Amino acid sequence: MNNFSYPEKDALNRFIAARYRTAWLWQIVFLFALLFAVVSLSALILNVADGAFGYVAYEYKKDPAMISPRPLEELTVPELLAALKANLSAGAFAKLDNESPLAGRSRAELLGLVEERILLVKTLETYPLFRSLFQREQIAAEVKEKFPAARLEFRAWLNAAFITSPQSSRAEFAGVRTAILGSLWLVSIAILFALPVGVGAAIYLQEYSNRKSLLNRIIQTNINNLAGVPSIVYGMLGLAIFVRAWEVFTSGALFGVTDSNGRTILSAGLTMGILVLPLMIINAQEAIKAVPDSIRQAAFGVGATRWQTIWHHVLPGALPGILTGSILAVSRAIGETAPLIIVGASTFITFDPQSPFTKFTALPIQIYQWTSRAQGEFHAIAAAAILVLLIMLLSLNATAILLRNRFQKRM
Amino acid sequence: MNAYAIETKNLSIFYGQFEAVKDVNLQIETGKITAIIGPSGCGKSTLLRAFNRMNDFVPTSRVNGEILLHGQNLYSREIDPVEVRRRIGMVFQRPNPFPKSIYENISWGARINGFKGNMDELVEQSLRSAALWDEVKDKLKQSAYALSGGQQQRLCIARTIAIQPEIILMDEPASALDPIATLKIEELMQELKKNYTILIVTHNMQQAARVSDFTAMMMLSGEGERSGTVIEFDQTTKIFTNPRDSRTEGYVTGRFG
C-alpha cells in the first residue's frame, strides 16, 4: 500500500482548513437552534408582560363630576360609601352589602364599585406595555383623535384587586379569585388521590413484584404508555366515568347535596389525579430505586419484615424524591386545560367553591376563555392571569429545586 | 532529518496542577515495535495519548517539552491536531468499531481524510493487511458488531492503517481478548512493522518480551511521588535480561508491580 492518495503538504492544509470552516459553520447552526429556543421563551414571556400592563383609553358613561368636584382618586371611604348609597337603588345597595359589608371593604374596592355601578366605565382601547413605554405621545395623540372624550390611564391589569376579585362579565372588574381557589381545590384532590396510589404502586413494582415477571413488565409498559396518552383522552374518560357513570357520587347526591350534577370539582380533581398518576409512579419508582440495597439488607439482617423495612427505611430515604415528584405532578396538573374543558369546568363562577361537590372554574380555563374573546381588555386580563399561573408554577419549581438540592447535600 | 520516527524531549504532561508524566526523553526507531511497560497508574496511557494529542480532550491537560515528528513539534502552533491524528493512528484497549458496516468502518476514516482513489481496493487492502479479509470478504455490508472481539480489534487496526499513518499507537490492544485472538494480534504486529512504526502500551510483560524490539520502563518517579516517568529505555532483550535499574529488574522478574 504505497500509493498514498491522501492530500499532502499544502493540499492537506487547505483540506483541513476547509473542514474546519464547515465545522465552524455547523457549530453556529447548532448554537442558533439553542438560541432560537431561548429567544422563543423570552418572546413568550415578554409578550405576556406586554399584554398585562399598558395604557387604557376609557370613558365614563356618567360624568364623575356628579359625584364630587374633586378627582375620584382623592375621595375618602365615607365619601365613596355615600356616593354609592346616593346613586344605587336601595335593593342593589342592600345586595352588595349582603355579599360582604360595604363598610368593611377597602377603598380600592369601593372605588371599583363606584366606577362599575355608577359611572359605568367602558374600555375603548388597550395598549401594550412596550408601546406605552416608548410611544407615549403617539398614543395620547391617537386617543385624542379617535375618542375625544376618553381618559387615558396606565394600568397594571395584574394588581391586588385582580387576585382578590371574583369573576365578572366585564374585563375591567374581573378577577381570578374563584379561579385560583378552583385550581387549588382541584390540585389538592388530584394529589390526595395520586400520591398514595402512586407511591403504593411504585412500592409494589419495586419492592414486592418480581421484576422480570410478565405482570411486572405489562404494568411497566402500561404506565409508560399512560404517561403518553393525550390529556384530552383523560378528559373523555373523566366525562364518561366520573361525570356520568359515578354522578351519584361525584355530584354529592350520595352525601345529601341536591343542587348539583356530575360536573364538579371532585370529578375534575379525580380526572386530574388519574392524569398525573403515571408521572407520580415513575418518579416514586426512581426515588425508591435510588435507596441503596445495603439499607434493605441491613434491615432484613436484624429481622425486620419486608413491610417494616419499607416503612422505616426505604420510604424515609425515598421521601425527598417522592416530594419532588409530587411537586412536578402538581405543576403539571395546575396548567392542564383540555381535560377540564371536557369534564365541564364552568367559566362564569362568581362564588368561592365551598365543597368538592360544587361547580368551579380554574386558572387555565379562565386564560382559555379570555384569550378566545375578541376584545383587547380580555386579552389583557388573560395575560394577567397567565402571569399569575406562571408565578405559581415558578414558585412550585423553585421549591422542588430547593428540596432536591437540600437533600442531595445530605445524602 | 534524523533516523527516528518520533522522539520526545523533556516531555511532561499535566492535568491542572498535577504532573502525571514527568520529563520523558524517548527516541522511537522507525519500523520497530516499542513497548511501554510499567505498573498501573504510572502514566503509560497518558504518555501514549500525548503522541496523537488525545489528551487535548481533557480540558485541564497541558504539555511541557516537545514531541518531534520529522523534527516538527506536534504541539507547535503550525500543526493541527487533526493532521497529527491522520499521521499517527491509534488502536484502543477495547475494540471500538463504529456502529456501521464493516466496509464503512474502513471507508469512513478514509473519506473524511480526503482519500482519492479506489475505495473498494483500499478496503480490501486494509483488511488484508489486518489479516481479516478472508474472514469478512463475504459480509462487508454486515454490521461490525456481528464480529467477534478479536475480529473487531483487527477491524480497528484495519481502519487505522487505511488512513496510511506513519506510526500506530496501541493501548493494550489485546487486554480484552482471549489468548488465541491475542496471538493473532501479535502475529499481525510483526507483519505491520514492515510498514509502520508501532508503539504499544501493555500490562503483560511476556507480551512486551515477545513482540517488541525496544522497551520503555515507566514507574512513579520516587517514593510518595505521583508522577510517572521513564526510568529505563533500551532494547527489549537488554531490559528483560540485563536491566541497569534495579527497579526494572524487580518489575520484570515479578518481585513487585
Add this chain to the structure above:
Amino acid sequence: MEALLFIVGVLTVFITISIVLTLGDQALLFFNDPAVTLAEFFGTTQWQPQAGQFGIWALVSATLTTSVVALLVAVPLGLAAALYLSEYASPRVRDILKPLLEVLAGIPTVVYGYFALLFVTPILRTLLGADRVGVYNMLSAGLVMGIMILPLISSMSEDALSAVPRSLREAAYAMGATRLEASVQVVLPAALSGVGAAVILGVSRAVGETMIVAIASGAGPNFSFNPLEAAETMTGHIARISGGDLPYGTLDYSSLFAIALMLFLVTLVLNLISQWFVAKFREQYE
C-alpha cells in the same frame, strides 16, 4: 399489605382498560347508528354532524398539517440543540441553557395558545399579508406547537447522544475527525434509535396537543392541507364541542368518543414504537 399494594399496582392496568372500554363503548354506539358507516367515517372529507356527515378526514387533515409544521420546527432545531448541548457546550453553558429548556417544557399549553394567537399570528399576518393569512390559521398553531415540542426532542436526544460510549468518540477523533465529523457521522448514527424514540414521541405529542390548536388554529372542520387556512384538528373539535353543554346520548356526543378512540389508538401505537426504540437503544449500549 401486599394485597393492597398489588391492587394499586394493577390499578393502572384498569385505567387503560377503562379508557378502551369507555371510548370503545360510545364509539360502538356511534358506528352502530344507521346514519354512520365505517366507509363514510374513514373515506370522506366532510364533518358536519348537523347534516349527518361524519368524514374524519376533515379533522385528520388539520391534525396532520399542524403536526407536520410542528415537527418541521421541532425535529431539526431540537436535534441541533441536543448536538450542541451534548457535543459542544462547556459544562457551564450547559448548566445555564438546560434549565431554560426545562422552563420552556414546563409552560402550560394554554399559555402557548395565547402566544400563538396574539404574538405569532400577527407577525405572520404582517409578513405574509393579512389577506392570505387568517386570524386563525394552522401555520401559527403548528409553529408554536413546534416550540413546545422542541425541548422534549432536544432533551431526549441529548440523553441518547450522551449515552453513546466515549470510546466511539475517541475512535473517531483518533482517525483524524473534526468535532463535527465525529458528532454527526459517528455519535449521531450511534444514537439513532434513541433520537428516533424522541421524534416519535414528539409526533405523538403533536397529534394529542389540544389547547394550542383549539385557540389558534380555528373553529370548524375544514378539509385542507394549506397551513395558511383555518381548520379544526381532532383534539380541537373535541374541545370545542364538549365545551358547550352537549346533551348526552346524542350522535354528536358519541362521535366525540369515536374521535378520541382514534386519537388514543394512534398515540398508543406511536408510544409503543417509541418505547421499542428506547429498548433497542438500551440493549445496544448497556
